[in-house]
Amino acid sequence: MKSNYFLILIVCLLISCKNNSQSKSNNANSNEIENLYFSTVDFTKAKISSEEYSKNFNLHNDNYLSIVFNLNKPLIQSLQELAPTLSEDELLSKGNFQFSYLVDGKLIYVENLNTGAGPKTRKTEKLRQVIPLVTPEQINFWGWFMWQRFMKINGGLDAFTEGNHTLSIEIKPYLRDGTLKVGPLLAKGNIAVEVPKIHIDENLVPVQKIQPNSGWEISKANFDNNKIEALNRKIAEGRFEDINGIVVIKDGKLLIEEYFNGAARGSLHNTMSVGKSFASTIMGITIKEKFIKNENTLLKDFYDLKSYKNYSPKKDSVTLKSLLTMSSGFVGNDNDEDSPGTEFKMQSSNDWVKFTLDLPMHESKVIGKDYNYFTAGSGLLGDIIHKSVPNGLVSYADKKLFAPLGITNYKWFYTPQNIAYTGGGIQLRAIDFAKYGQLYKNKGKWNGKQILTEEWVKKSLTKQVSRAYADAGEDGYYGYLFFNNIYKVDGKNYEVFFSAGNGGNKILVFKDIPFVVVITASAYGKPGNQVNVNKMMTDYILPAILEKQ
Missing domain, CATH: 3.40.710.10 (DD-peptidase/beta-lactamase superfamily)
Incomplete structure (x- = not known):
């Protein structure tokens, strides 16, 4: 009986050691993963292949920098592992890649990529990912903007002091479903960065x-x-x-x-x-x-609001003060390019006052309380002043x-x-x-x-x-x-x-x-x-x- 007991104990210890060994091996593989590569070639003229991978990047003299990595499975599958009960559309509306930028081993910046960045196929089908980061001129691509945020807003420029550095980029899946969930490492790579004296x-x-x-x-x-x-x-x-x-x-x-x-x-x-x-x-x-009574004067005292599009009784409550405080309740927000009332859209019209007064009112925004950066509203104030003072605004x-x-x-x-x-x-x-x-x-x-x-x-x-x-x-x-x-x-x-x-x-x-x-x-x-x-x-x-x- 004792010999059987000791035999069972030895077997258990062997299995435990094997499992611990596998666990350490898995952790080591996770930490040592090296499947993200950098390239300094002009990606607009040549498809980046393994022959174009670069080990060095000169921060001031190289015009291009791209990253290339291959996934074992499409991103959507990694997102599903974070929230198995969500549909594909729900996953894509709540998750994307997370990029971590490290300089000389120190974490400088983490970006949870906006869920709208990149076409659906990049997340549901593609395994090979090519992402341009640096180009001589601005390009309309999320990778370029991400690099700018890393460098100019979140510490990259200050981390790259004169001399030699190592840039590491790590990529994981993330999902924001009430709380932030981050999955295991998908890709990681390093490049030597030379920062010459300016x-x-x-x-x-x-x-x-x-x-x-x-x-x-x-x-x-x-x-x-x-x-x-x-x-x-x-x-x-x-x-x-x-x-x-x-x-x-x-x-x-x-x-x-x-x-x-x-x-x-x-x-x-x-x-x-x-x-x-x-x-x-x-x-x-x-x-x-x-020439004007006070800032609580109503917008309707200067314009026949009913003669413009999207009239609602709520417009009658707009005051000059609400225009001065960017809280007028118009559906206009310069920080949202999808908003119908941006400055760019206004300036693309022939009559900026009419454009502004034609805008609908936001159903839930409280006039005088809820702030939205609304350039068109401040432009409207100039027209009101121009109408009210002798010889015009200028x-x-x-x-x-x-x-x-x-x-x-x-x-x-x-x-x-x-x-x-x-x-x-x-x-x-x-x-x-x-x-x-x-x-x-x-x-x-x-x-x-x-x-x-x-x-x-x-x-x-x-x-x-x-x-x-x-x-x-x-x-x-x-x-x-x-x-x-x-x-x-x-x-x-x-x-x-x-x-x-x-x-x-x-x-x-x-x-x-x-x-x-x-x-x-x-x-x-x-x-x-x-x-x-x-x-x-x-x-x-x-x-x-x-x-x-």
Whole structure:
């Protein structure tokens, strides 16, 4: 009996050791999987074969980078393993590939690929996957945009310092069904990345001396020159793209004035949607002078809404305030290209006011509460002002805003009806945009004259509506065509209201510190343009000007 017992025990131990060995082997195979390959050939001219696989990539000199991997089974089958009870359509609406980017073994960025990215056949049939990441020019392919998000928004550029690195990409299936479920590794590969030294004109690095005749008193306050020079170097290297001007005002005096990429003090800068804030300003002056009663005035007081398409009684409740706060309830959202009311679709029409008033109302959105970034609505405000003031919007703005600020060099963008467009595009010198920001810092006063009422400035720079969950990546609050957010530097929060425009343009008016900052840029449509300007503020500009207060 004892001998049988020991025999059974030995057999069990052998089986257990074998299972443990297999488990370790399986885990090792999972960790050592190497079935993703890189290629630096021009994929538009040649089909990538194993002969074109590359072991090295030069970050600045190689124009192309693609990845190639082969699945053992279509992605849909891996998704089914994560949620066996879901149908194919349900799986495809909730899952896709997950990409993880590692530099020198450190995880830098994880992207759960949008479920709409890639055709259905790529997920249900294809085993061989070829994904372009880097090309000389922008392409309309999700892989290119994913690489841009990795590099420009989520740490890639900062991880690839000068020298030699290893880039690893890992691919898994993911499914978001209430919770995020991630499956086992499907593909993994590495490539050596060389980051050569960027040679720049060293004359671009030193802090630029403020030239005379700025129209500002020059500040004698100190700031950290080393941090500004470090920023200038990054701009010269292209780390921060297409930056054209930086102006810093402290206590109403000119502290820093820098220009790049061929810009100078006299350059007019197209700051895109920064121009929306001017609609708020001119509306405030119009109300101050009683050409419009107040911001609670109804849209229907200016237009016969029943004569436009998609009339509903809800339109009768739209106020000027709801247009100022991007909470009017119209079905329009510039951050959703499928929305019927985007700026692009409006500008493709012949009559931008009619386009806007023809839009339907959102059934569930609450007017005055639910935020959607709606350029057409801010353009509508310009038309309302134009109808309400003597001699039209342009003449009125010049007389009541620009002339008092001493701004003579500027340019409007116009609608097809030749009315100044308040949805964005007004061009000023960077140093004059700073005057505009300082007007708000001064609570509406300039050179002793009250251009805006303190009450209007306070309303404009108040958290009127929340932007949380309104759009992908958005948070903070919104005032009267001014954004609100927090910059964090060395563990301290600095609240700021600001105008913002495509390309990286910003006018920043800080609440509790004595600064106005203007950044003009022309990285129009490039991923991360706003994120990079925020990084300039938190890593360079604010540390430089706060440190020496």
